[in-house]
Amino acid sequence: MRIFIFVLLIVNLYSCREATKVNPIIEDETEKDVNTQKNVVDPITQIDWSNPVLIGGASFGNIINVNYKLGEFNELYRLTNSALKSSLTKQEIVNKYRSLPLGFDLDFPMNRTEENGIIWLHYAVEINATKKIMRMPIIVEEDTCRLMLLMFEDELNQITSR
Numbered sequence: 288m289r290i291f292i293f294v295l296l297i298v299n300l301y302s303c304r305e306a307t308k309v310n311p312i313i314e315d316e317t318e319k320d321v322n323t324q325k326n327v328v329d330p331i332t333q334i335d336w337s338n339p340v341l342i343g344g345a346s347f348g349n350i351i352n353v354n355y356k357l358g359e360f361n362e363l364y365r366l367t368n369s370a371l372k373s374s375l376t377k378q379e380i381v382n383k384y385r386s387l388p389l390g391f392d393l394d395f396p397m398n399r400t401e402e403n404g405i406i407w408l409h410y411a412v413e414i415n416a417t418k419k420i421m422r423m424p425i426i427v428e429e430d431t432c433r434l435m436l437l438m439f440e441d442e443l444n445q446i447t448s449r
Contacts (some may be wrong), residue, residue: 347432348393348423354387368426368433382437387428393421405435407447412446419446 345353354362364372364411367380375383391412397408397420400438406425422442424435 289367346396346408347425348396348408348421352389352391352393353421355384355387360384363434364395365433366432366441367436369428371436380436383440387440388443396423404430410432414447421446 327412351363351366354360354366363379363384364380370421371380392411392412396408397411400407400409404426406427408423408425410421410423412421413419424438425443426435427433
């Protein structure tokens with residue numbers, strides 16, 4: 288048994304010695320990789336915000352929900368439709384977001400429908416131990432999804448009051 292442990296110790300020491308040797312070809316390849324990565328475009332700018340069902344691996348509803356949970360109301364203001372931005376002040380819109388009964392878990396949308404240029408995403412949610420369907424109205428402005436806040440507020444008030 289002592290011989291086996293001694294041989295195992297020698298093999299471990301020898302493998303550590305081999306791991307510290309550097310192959311010059313690999314070093315050159317890694318330097319080339321670092322130089323080519325400087326020209327890579329930031330992946331965030333490549334995300335398509337015109338499809339509300341899938342934006343960078345999440346749906347628009349998930350993005351709204353996460354920003355709400357984190358208290359990122361400036362980001363929520365940015366994702367609000369321009370018609371509402373022109374009729375209300377930024378502080379009024381932020382206060383509307385603060386008063387929303389939001390923050391529950393959302394999965395990917397179950398369904399997507401379109402009515403009069405408005406995209407409705409349907410989510411299955413659980414509110415007070417009751418499964419319900421939440422509809423989120425979205426409009427695409429300048430290749431970016433925007434939340435129709437007043438309509439969404441009405442939808443949330445309907446499903447949370449029942």
